[in-house]
Amino acid sequence: MDYIALLRGINVGTSVKINMKELKTLFEQCGFSNVSTYINSGNVIFKSHDKKNSITENIEKALHITTGNEVKVLVKTKSEMVKIANSIPGDWRNNDNQKTDVAYLFESIDTENIINELPIKKEYIHLIYVKGALIWNVRREDYNKSRLNKIISHKVYKDMTIRNVNTARYLATC
Template sequence: MKYIALFRGINVGGNRKVEMKKLKGLFESLGYTEVSTYINSGNILFESDLDTKSVLTKITKTFEKTFDFEIPTLVKTEKEMKKIADAIPKDWQNDPTQRTDIAYLFPEIDSKKIIEELPFKKEFVDVRYTKGAIIWNIKKVNVNKSNLAKLISHKLYKSMTIRNVNTARFLAG
């Protein structure tokens, strides 16, 4: 089965540095095949015959032993990633006028109700839920009015990992 591992918070702001070449080697040493990385923020594509839960357990245990720190990790099947990407309206892009991001949700907060708990000013941000993620689009002129920046200090922020729309579409194949 094809999987995508999403690591939360590596190589961001100079903290928790992990070389993608080393991470790729780690995955290969676990017996995963067709391993590739995408950009430097912790996106790994690979194949395995194991189920999702076994894959995640194996990755998290080995990661912590190898790098001496814990990193929250999501493992999604290619099918799950495609479903999330397909939920993004085609005209939602990153361009000079708009910004689109996807927050992949850890299981403990994966619910449509999450939208009501987030600090966004909904009149400025179009936010949508799909199983496993929330997707938002904002006109760049409204970024400061939207309270989007408050997400970083919100209690739910630690239970999600965010990618831009281009990365999300790439990872979905």
């Protein structure tokens, strides 16, 4: 089966640093096939016959041994990624006028009620919940008013991993 692993907090700011070539090798050593990485933010595409739970445990353990850090990993099937990407309206983009991101949700917060828990001002932001993700779009001029930047200090932030709309769309097509 085709899978995509989304590693949380890799190569962002002062987070865990890992080379993508080394990450590819680590996945191959875990027994996965057709491994490739996409950009430098911890996106790994691969094949496996194992179940998602055991895949996740295997990757997290290998990352801990390799980096010495706890790295949360969210594993999605290709079909899950396609469903999420297909839920993004075609005119939602990242450009000078708007910002669109996909917050992939870990199981602990994967519920439509997550929208009500976020410290945002909904009148300035468009939100779509689809199983496994929360998609948002905000006009650049309204970004600060939306309070979207407050998410990083909220308790649910540790249970999501965010990718921009271009990455989300790409991962659904690879």
